[in-house]
Amino acid sequence: MKALVPVKRVIDYNVKPRVKADGSGVDLANVKMSMNPFDEIAVEEAVRLKEAGQIDEIVVVSIGPAKAQETLRAALAMGADSALLIETEEAIEPLAVAKMLKAVSGEVEPGLIILGKQAIDDDSNQTGQMLAGLMNLPQGTFASKVELEGDHVRVTREVDGGLETVRLSTPAIITTDLRLNEPRYASLPNIMKAKKKPLEIKTPADYGVDIAPRLKTLNVSEPPVRQAGVKVADVDELIARLKAMGVA
Incomplete structure:
Protein backbone atom coordinates (compact mmCIF):
# COMPACT_ATOMS: atom_id res chain seq x y z
CA MET A 1 0.00 0.00 0.00
CA LYS A 2 1.17 3.52 -0.81
CA ALA A 3 0.53 6.60 1.29
CA LEU A 4 0.25 10.07 -0.21
CA VAL A 5 1.04 12.91 2.21
CA PRO A 6 0.56 16.54 1.13
CA VAL A 7 2.76 19.08 2.95
CA LYS A 8 2.65 22.87 2.91
CA ARG A 9 5.37 25.50 3.37
CA VAL A 10 4.16 28.08 5.90
CA ILE A 11 5.58 30.71 8.24
CA ASP A 12 7.28 28.94 11.14
CA TYR A 13 4.89 28.65 14.08
CA ASN A 14 7.41 30.41 16.36
CA VAL A 15 7.42 33.55 14.18
CA LYS A 16 4.98 36.41 14.77
CA PRO A 17 3.48 37.31 11.37
CA ARG A 18 3.69 40.90 10.15
CA VAL A 19 1.03 42.55 8.01
CA LYS A 20 2.17 44.43 4.91
CA ALA A 21 1.99 48.22 5.15
CA ASP A 22 -0.67 48.39 2.43
CA GLY A 23 -2.86 45.78 4.17
CA SER A 24 -2.76 43.47 1.16
CA GLY A 25 -1.50 40.42 3.04
CA VAL A 26 1.12 38.97 5.35
CA ASP A 27 4.75 39.98 4.81
CA LEU A 28 6.79 36.89 3.89
CA ALA A 29 10.07 38.69 3.16
CA ASN A 30 13.01 37.45 5.25
CA VAL A 31 10.72 35.30 7.38
CA LYS A 32 11.60 31.80 8.55
CA MET A 33 9.45 29.21 6.78
CA SER A 34 8.91 25.57 7.71
CA MET A 35 6.57 22.63 7.23
CA ASN A 36 3.02 23.11 8.49
CA PRO A 37 2.95 21.46 11.97
CA PHE A 38 -0.16 19.38 11.21
CA ASP A 39 1.54 18.11 8.04
CA GLU A 40 4.56 17.06 10.10
CA ILE A 41 2.18 14.93 12.15
CA ALA A 42 0.79 13.42 8.93
CA VAL A 43 4.29 12.54 7.69
CA GLU A 44 5.22 11.05 11.06
CA GLU A 45 2.10 8.87 11.09
CA ALA A 46 2.82 7.59 7.59
CA VAL A 47 6.42 6.79 8.58
CA ARG A 48 5.23 4.92 11.68
CA LEU A 49 2.82 2.86 9.58
CA LYS A 50 5.66 2.07 7.20
CA GLU A 51 7.95 1.06 10.06
CA ALA A 52 5.18 -1.26 11.26
CA GLY A 53 5.18 -2.93 7.83
CA GLN A 54 1.68 -1.72 6.95
CA ILE A 55 2.70 0.75 4.25
CA ASP A 56 5.22 0.06 1.50
CA GLU A 57 5.89 3.53 0.11
CA ILE A 58 5.35 7.15 1.16
CA VAL A 59 5.02 9.89 -1.44
CA VAL A 60 4.97 13.51 -0.26
CA VAL A 61 3.63 16.31 -2.43
CA SER A 62 3.67 20.08 -2.08
CA ILE A 63 2.10 22.85 -4.13
CA GLY A 64 3.97 26.13 -4.01
CA PRO A 65 7.15 28.03 -4.93
CA ALA A 66 10.52 26.48 -5.75
CA LYS A 67 11.62 26.98 -2.13
CA ALA A 68 9.02 24.37 -1.12
CA GLN A 69 11.65 21.82 -2.14
CA GLU A 70 13.19 22.46 1.30
CA THR A 71 9.93 21.41 2.93
CA LEU A 72 9.80 18.26 0.82
CA ARG A 73 13.42 17.42 1.67
CA ALA A 74 12.51 17.74 5.35
CA ALA A 75 9.71 15.19 4.83
CA ALA A 103 -5.01 14.42 -10.14
CA VAL A 104 -1.84 13.36 -8.32
CA SER A 105 -3.72 10.49 -6.64
CA GLY A 106 -4.69 9.23 -10.09
CA GLU A 107 -0.97 8.73 -10.79
CA VAL A 108 0.18 7.49 -7.38
CA GLU A 109 -2.90 5.33 -6.58
CA PRO A 110 -2.46 5.54 -2.79
CA GLY A 111 -4.30 3.35 -0.32
CA LEU A 112 -4.17 6.18 2.23
CA ILE A 113 -4.06 9.95 1.82
CA ILE A 114 -2.96 11.53 5.10
CA LEU A 115 -3.21 15.31 5.47
CA GLY A 116 -2.84 17.77 8.28
CA LYS A 117 -6.31 18.89 9.37
CA GLN A 118 -5.46 22.52 8.53
CA ALA A 119 -2.62 24.86 7.62
CA ILE A 120 -1.65 27.42 10.25
CA ASP A 121 -1.45 30.26 7.72
CA ASP A 122 -5.08 30.30 6.52
CA ASP A 123 -6.69 27.88 9.05
CA SER A 124 -9.16 26.81 6.37
CA ASN A 125 -9.60 23.15 7.42
CA GLN A 126 -11.15 22.40 4.02
CA THR A 127 -8.74 20.54 1.75
CA GLY A 128 -9.15 17.03 3.18
CA GLN A 129 -12.93 17.22 3.16
CA MET A 130 -13.04 18.69 -0.36
CA LEU A 131 -10.67 15.98 -1.61
CA ALA A 132 -12.86 13.25 -0.11
CA GLY A 133 -15.87 14.78 -1.85
CA LEU A 134 -14.12 15.07 -5.21
CA MET A 135 -12.78 11.50 -5.06
CA ASN A 136 -15.89 10.02 -3.40
CA LEU A 137 -13.74 8.36 -0.71
CA PRO A 138 -14.43 7.71 2.98
CA GLN A 139 -12.79 10.16 5.35
CA GLY A 140 -11.70 10.25 8.97
CA THR A 141 -11.06 13.82 10.12
CA PHE A 142 -9.30 15.11 13.27
CA ALA A 143 -7.61 11.76 13.83
CA SER A 144 -6.04 11.11 17.23
CA LYS A 145 -5.35 7.40 16.50
CA VAL A 146 -4.97 5.44 13.25
CA GLU A 147 -4.99 1.64 13.03
CA LEU A 148 -4.73 -0.29 9.77
CA GLU A 149 -6.74 -3.53 9.67
CA GLY A 150 -6.21 -5.26 6.33
CA ASP A 151 -8.19 -3.36 3.72
CA HIS A 152 -9.80 -1.15 6.38
CA VAL A 153 -8.52 1.60 8.64
CA ARG A 154 -9.88 2.40 12.09
CA VAL A 155 -9.69 6.10 12.95
CA THR A 156 -10.31 7.51 16.41
CA ARG A 157 -11.30 11.12 15.92
CA GLU A 158 -11.73 14.03 18.28
CA VAL A 159 -15.22 15.52 18.41
CA ASP A 160 -16.83 18.10 20.70
CA GLY A 161 -18.25 15.47 23.03
CA GLY A 162 -15.08 13.35 23.30
CA LEU A 163 -13.87 10.64 20.93
CA GLU A 164 -15.55 8.88 18.01
CA THR A 165 -14.21 5.80 16.21
CA VAL A 166 -14.95 5.18 12.54
CA ARG A 167 -13.95 2.21 10.37
CA LEU A 168 -13.17 3.11 6.76
CA SER A 169 -12.53 0.94 3.73
CA THR A 170 -9.37 1.82 1.82
CA PRO A 171 -8.51 3.85 -0.13
CA ALA A 172 -9.42 6.48 2.45
CA ILE A 173 -8.56 10.03 3.47
CA ILE A 174 -7.38 10.95 6.98
CA THR A 175 -6.74 14.39 8.44
CA THR A 176 -4.50 14.53 11.49
CA ASP A 177 -5.01 16.30 14.81
CA LEU A 178 -2.39 17.42 17.33
CA ARG A 179 -2.63 14.43 19.66
CA LEU A 180 -2.06 11.79 17.01
CA ASN A 181 1.73 11.68 17.55
CA GLU A 182 4.85 13.73 18.18
CA PRO A 183 6.94 14.18 14.99
CA ARG A 184 10.54 13.04 15.13
CA TYR A 185 13.59 15.16 14.50
CA ALA A 186 15.44 14.15 11.36
CA SER A 187 18.93 12.84 12.07
CA LEU A 188 21.94 14.17 10.17
CA PRO A 189 22.44 10.88 8.25
CA ASN A 190 18.80 10.93 7.17
CA ILE A 191 19.10 14.57 6.09
CA MET A 192 22.07 13.59 3.91
CA LYS A 193 20.17 10.58 2.49
CA ALA A 194 17.19 12.80 1.69
CA LYS A 195 19.30 14.76 -0.79
CA LYS A 196 19.56 11.64 -2.95
CA LYS A 197 15.89 10.66 -2.82
CA PRO A 198 13.83 11.41 -5.96
CA LEU A 199 12.08 14.78 -6.11
CA GLU A 200 10.02 15.45 -9.24
CA ILE A 201 8.92 18.95 -10.27
CA LYS A 202 5.77 19.65 -12.28
CA THR A 203 3.36 22.54 -12.81
CA PRO A 204 -0.42 22.92 -12.43
CA ALA A 205 -0.66 22.96 -16.23
CA ASP A 206 0.68 19.39 -16.30
CA TYR A 207 -2.50 18.33 -14.52
CA GLY A 208 -4.86 20.65 -16.35
CA VAL A 209 -6.17 22.14 -13.11
CA ASP A 210 -7.58 25.66 -13.01
CA ILE A 211 -5.94 27.44 -10.06
CA ALA A 212 -7.56 30.83 -10.65
CA PRO A 213 -8.61 32.27 -7.26
CA ARG A 214 -12.30 32.34 -6.36
CA LEU A 215 -11.77 34.64 -3.39
CA LYS A 216 -10.41 38.19 -3.17
CA THR A 217 -8.68 39.52 -0.08
CA LEU A 218 -10.00 43.00 0.60
CA ASN A 219 -7.86 43.86 3.59
CA VAL A 220 -5.56 42.28 6.17
CA SER A 221 -5.05 43.99 9.52
CA GLU A 222 -3.43 43.33 12.87
CA PRO A 223 -5.76 42.25 15.70
CA PRO A 224 -6.68 45.12 18.06
CA VAL A 225 -4.21 45.75 20.87
CA ARG A 226 -5.47 44.34 24.13
CA GLN A 227 -6.25 47.06 26.66
CA ALA A 228 -4.40 47.06 29.97
CA GLY A 229 -6.27 45.79 33.00
CA VAL A 230 -7.07 47.85 36.09
CA LYS A 231 -7.05 47.05 39.79
CA VAL A 232 -10.12 47.59 41.94
CA ALA A 233 -10.16 48.32 45.63
CA ASP A 234 -13.02 46.04 46.63
CA VAL A 235 -15.92 43.91 45.40
CA ASP A 236 -18.33 46.85 45.29
CA GLU A 237 -16.06 48.72 42.87
CA LEU A 238 -15.69 45.58 40.75
CA ILE A 239 -19.47 45.19 40.47
CA ALA A 240 -19.89 48.89 39.66
CA ARG A 241 -17.33 48.66 36.86
CA LEU A 242 -18.95 45.49 35.44
CA LYS A 243 -22.34 47.22 35.44
CA ALA A 244 -20.84 50.21 33.66
CA MET A 245 -19.48 47.85 30.99
CA GLY A 246 -22.87 46.20 30.64
CA VAL A 247 -21.52 42.83 31.81
CA ALA A 248 -23.36 42.58 35.13
Whole structure:
Protein backbone atom coordinates (compact mmCIF):
# COMPACT_ATOMS: atom_id res chain seq x y z
CA MET A 1 0.00 0.00 0.00
CA LYS A 2 1.17 3.52 -0.81
CA ALA A 3 0.53 6.60 1.29
CA LEU A 4 0.25 10.07 -0.21
CA VAL A 5 1.04 12.91 2.21
CA PRO A 6 0.56 16.54 1.13
CA VAL A 7 2.76 19.08 2.95
CA LYS A 8 2.65 22.87 2.91
CA ARG A 9 5.37 25.50 3.37
CA VAL A 10 4.16 28.08 5.90
CA ILE A 11 5.58 30.71 8.24
CA ASP A 12 7.28 28.94 11.14
CA TYR A 13 4.89 28.65 14.08
CA ASN A 14 7.41 30.41 16.36
CA VAL A 15 7.42 33.55 14.18
CA LYS A 16 4.98 36.41 14.77
CA PRO A 17 3.48 37.31 11.37
CA ARG A 18 3.69 40.90 10.15
CA VAL A 19 1.03 42.55 8.01
CA LYS A 20 2.17 44.43 4.91
CA ALA A 21 1.99 48.22 5.15
CA ASP A 22 -0.67 48.39 2.43
CA GLY A 23 -2.86 45.78 4.17
CA SER A 24 -2.76 43.47 1.16
CA GLY A 25 -1.50 40.42 3.04
CA VAL A 26 1.12 38.97 5.35
CA ASP A 27 4.75 39.98 4.81
CA LEU A 28 6.79 36.89 3.89
CA ALA A 29 10.07 38.69 3.16
CA ASN A 30 13.01 37.45 5.25
CA VAL A 31 10.72 35.30 7.38
CA LYS A 32 11.60 31.80 8.55
CA MET A 33 9.45 29.21 6.78
CA SER A 34 8.91 25.57 7.71
CA MET A 35 6.57 22.63 7.23
CA ASN A 36 3.02 23.11 8.49
CA PRO A 37 2.95 21.46 11.97
CA PHE A 38 -0.16 19.38 11.21
CA ASP A 39 1.54 18.11 8.04
CA GLU A 40 4.56 17.06 10.10
CA ILE A 41 2.18 14.93 12.15
CA ALA A 42 0.79 13.42 8.93
CA VAL A 43 4.29 12.54 7.69
CA GLU A 44 5.22 11.05 11.06
CA GLU A 45 2.10 8.87 11.09
CA ALA A 46 2.82 7.59 7.59
CA VAL A 47 6.42 6.79 8.58
CA ARG A 48 5.23 4.92 11.68
CA LEU A 49 2.82 2.86 9.58
CA LYS A 50 5.66 2.07 7.20
CA GLU A 51 7.95 1.06 10.06
CA ALA A 52 5.18 -1.26 11.26
CA GLY A 53 5.18 -2.93 7.83
CA GLN A 54 1.68 -1.72 6.95
CA ILE A 55 2.70 0.75 4.25
CA ASP A 56 5.22 0.06 1.50
CA GLU A 57 5.89 3.53 0.11
CA ILE A 58 5.35 7.15 1.16
CA VAL A 59 5.02 9.89 -1.44
CA VAL A 60 4.97 13.51 -0.26
CA VAL A 61 3.63 16.31 -2.43
CA SER A 62 3.67 20.08 -2.08
CA ILE A 63 2.10 22.85 -4.13
CA GLY A 64 3.97 26.13 -4.01
CA PRO A 65 7.15 28.03 -4.93
CA ALA A 66 10.52 26.48 -5.75
CA LYS A 67 11.62 26.98 -2.13
CA ALA A 68 9.02 24.37 -1.12
CA GLN A 69 11.65 21.82 -2.14
CA GLU A 70 13.19 22.46 1.30
CA THR A 71 9.93 21.41 2.93
CA LEU A 72 9.80 18.26 0.82
CA ARG A 73 13.42 17.42 1.67
CA ALA A 74 12.51 17.74 5.35
CA ALA A 75 9.71 15.19 4.83
CA LEU A 76 12.11 12.90 2.97
CA ALA A 77 14.55 13.17 5.87
CA MET A 78 11.77 12.07 8.24
CA GLY A 79 11.33 8.87 6.24
CA ALA A 80 9.28 9.52 3.08
CA ASP A 81 10.48 7.73 -0.06
CA SER A 82 9.87 10.22 -2.87
CA ALA A 83 8.54 13.72 -3.39
CA LEU A 84 6.63 15.76 -5.94
CA LEU A 85 6.59 19.56 -6.16
CA ILE A 86 3.86 21.22 -8.20
CA GLU A 87 5.61 24.53 -8.67
CA THR A 88 3.66 27.78 -8.78
CA GLU A 89 4.13 31.26 -7.39
CA GLU A 90 0.38 31.81 -7.17
CA ALA A 91 -1.54 31.60 -3.91
CA ILE A 92 -3.56 28.37 -4.15
CA GLU A 93 -6.97 28.07 -2.52
CA PRO A 94 -8.15 24.82 -0.85
CA LEU A 95 -10.45 23.79 -3.71
CA ALA A 96 -7.63 24.09 -6.26
CA VAL A 97 -5.34 22.13 -3.91
CA ALA A 98 -7.96 19.38 -3.61
CA LYS A 99 -8.36 19.20 -7.40
CA MET A 100 -4.58 18.98 -7.80
CA LEU A 101 -4.31 16.24 -5.19
CA LYS A 102 -7.05 14.29 -6.93
CA ALA A 103 -5.01 14.42 -10.14
CA VAL A 104 -1.84 13.36 -8.32
CA SER A 105 -3.72 10.49 -6.64
CA GLY A 106 -4.69 9.23 -10.09
CA GLU A 107 -0.97 8.73 -10.79
CA VAL A 108 0.18 7.49 -7.38
CA GLU A 109 -2.90 5.33 -6.58
CA PRO A 110 -2.46 5.54 -2.79
CA GLY A 111 -4.30 3.35 -0.32
CA LEU A 112 -4.17 6.18 2.23
CA ILE A 113 -4.06 9.95 1.82
CA ILE A 114 -2.96 11.53 5.10
CA LEU A 115 -3.21 15.31 5.47
CA GLY A 116 -2.84 17.77 8.28
CA LYS A 117 -6.31 18.89 9.37
CA GLN A 118 -5.46 22.52 8.53
CA ALA A 119 -2.62 24.86 7.62
CA ILE A 120 -1.65 27.42 10.25
CA ASP A 121 -1.45 30.26 7.72
CA ASP A 122 -5.08 30.30 6.52
CA ASP A 123 -6.69 27.88 9.05
CA SER A 124 -9.16 26.81 6.37
CA ASN A 125 -9.60 23.15 7.42
CA GLN A 126 -11.15 22.40 4.02
CA THR A 127 -8.74 20.54 1.75
CA GLY A 128 -9.15 17.03 3.18
CA GLN A 129 -12.93 17.22 3.16
CA MET A 130 -13.04 18.69 -0.36
CA LEU A 131 -10.67 15.98 -1.61
CA ALA A 132 -12.86 13.25 -0.11
CA GLY A 133 -15.87 14.78 -1.85
CA LEU A 134 -14.12 15.07 -5.21
CA MET A 135 -12.78 11.50 -5.06
CA ASN A 136 -15.89 10.02 -3.40
CA LEU A 137 -13.74 8.36 -0.71
CA PRO A 138 -14.43 7.71 2.98
CA GLN A 139 -12.79 10.16 5.35
CA GLY A 140 -11.70 10.25 8.97
CA THR A 141 -11.06 13.82 10.12
CA PHE A 142 -9.30 15.11 13.27
CA ALA A 143 -7.61 11.76 13.83
CA SER A 144 -6.04 11.11 17.23
CA LYS A 145 -5.35 7.40 16.50
CA VAL A 146 -4.97 5.44 13.25
CA GLU A 147 -4.99 1.64 13.03
CA LEU A 148 -4.73 -0.29 9.77
CA GLU A 149 -6.74 -3.53 9.67
CA GLY A 150 -6.21 -5.26 6.33
CA ASP A 151 -8.19 -3.36 3.72
CA HIS A 152 -9.80 -1.15 6.38
CA VAL A 153 -8.52 1.60 8.64
CA ARG A 154 -9.88 2.40 12.09
CA VAL A 155 -9.69 6.10 12.95
CA THR A 156 -10.31 7.51 16.41
CA ARG A 157 -11.30 11.12 15.92
CA GLU A 158 -11.73 14.03 18.28
CA VAL A 159 -15.22 15.52 18.41
CA ASP A 160 -16.83 18.10 20.70
CA GLY A 161 -18.25 15.47 23.03
CA GLY A 162 -15.08 13.35 23.30
CA LEU A 163 -13.87 10.64 20.93
CA GLU A 164 -15.55 8.88 18.01
CA THR A 165 -14.21 5.80 16.21
CA VAL A 166 -14.95 5.18 12.54
CA ARG A 167 -13.95 2.21 10.37
CA LEU A 168 -13.17 3.11 6.76
CA SER A 169 -12.53 0.94 3.73
CA THR A 170 -9.37 1.82 1.82
CA PRO A 171 -8.51 3.85 -0.13
CA ALA A 172 -9.42 6.48 2.45
CA ILE A 173 -8.56 10.03 3.47
CA ILE A 174 -7.38 10.95 6.98
CA THR A 175 -6.74 14.39 8.44
CA THR A 176 -4.50 14.53 11.49
CA ASP A 177 -5.01 16.30 14.81
CA LEU A 178 -2.39 17.42 17.33
CA ARG A 179 -2.63 14.43 19.66
CA LEU A 180 -2.06 11.79 17.01
CA ASN A 181 1.73 11.68 17.55
CA GLU A 182 4.85 13.73 18.18
CA PRO A 183 6.94 14.18 14.99
CA ARG A 184 10.54 13.04 15.13
CA TYR A 185 13.59 15.16 14.50
CA ALA A 186 15.44 14.15 11.36
CA SER A 187 18.93 12.84 12.07
CA LEU A 188 21.94 14.17 10.17
CA PRO A 189 22.44 10.88 8.25
CA ASN A 190 18.80 10.93 7.17
CA ILE A 191 19.10 14.57 6.09
CA MET A 192 22.07 13.59 3.91
CA LYS A 193 20.17 10.58 2.49
CA ALA A 194 17.19 12.80 1.69
CA LYS A 195 19.30 14.76 -0.79
CA LYS A 196 19.56 11.64 -2.95
CA LYS A 197 15.89 10.66 -2.82
CA PRO A 198 13.83 11.41 -5.96
CA LEU A 199 12.08 14.78 -6.11
CA GLU A 200 10.02 15.45 -9.24
CA ILE A 201 8.92 18.95 -10.27
CA LYS A 202 5.77 19.65 -12.28
CA THR A 203 3.36 22.54 -12.81
CA PRO A 204 -0.42 22.92 -12.43
CA ALA A 205 -0.66 22.96 -16.23
CA ASP A 206 0.68 19.39 -16.30
CA TYR A 207 -2.50 18.33 -14.52
CA GLY A 208 -4.86 20.65 -16.35
CA VAL A 209 -6.17 22.14 -13.11
CA ASP A 210 -7.58 25.66 -13.01
CA ILE A 211 -5.94 27.44 -10.06
CA ALA A 212 -7.56 30.83 -10.65
CA PRO A 213 -8.61 32.27 -7.26
CA ARG A 214 -12.30 32.34 -6.36
CA LEU A 215 -11.77 34.64 -3.39
CA LYS A 216 -10.41 38.19 -3.17
CA THR A 217 -8.68 39.52 -0.08
CA LEU A 218 -10.00 43.00 0.60
CA ASN A 219 -7.86 43.86 3.59
CA VAL A 220 -5.56 42.28 6.17
CA SER A 221 -5.05 43.99 9.52
CA GLU A 222 -3.43 43.33 12.87
CA PRO A 223 -5.76 42.25 15.70
CA PRO A 224 -6.68 45.12 18.06
CA VAL A 225 -4.21 45.75 20.87
CA ARG A 226 -5.47 44.34 24.13
CA GLN A 227 -6.25 47.06 26.66
CA ALA A 228 -4.40 47.06 29.97
CA GLY A 229 -6.27 45.79 33.00
CA VAL A 230 -7.07 47.85 36.09
CA LYS A 231 -7.05 47.05 39.79
CA VAL A 232 -10.12 47.59 41.94
CA ALA A 233 -10.16 48.32 45.63
CA ASP A 234 -13.02 46.04 46.63
CA VAL A 235 -15.92 43.91 45.40
CA ASP A 236 -18.33 46.85 45.29
CA GLU A 237 -16.06 48.72 42.87
CA LEU A 238 -15.69 45.58 40.75
CA ILE A 239 -19.47 45.19 40.47
CA ALA A 240 -19.89 48.89 39.66
CA ARG A 241 -17.33 48.66 36.86
CA LEU A 242 -18.95 45.49 35.44
CA LYS A 243 -22.34 47.22 35.44
CA ALA A 244 -20.84 50.21 33.66
CA MET A 245 -19.48 47.85 30.99
CA GLY A 246 -22.87 46.20 30.64
CA VAL A 247 -21.52 42.83 31.81
CA ALA A 248 -23.36 42.58 35.13
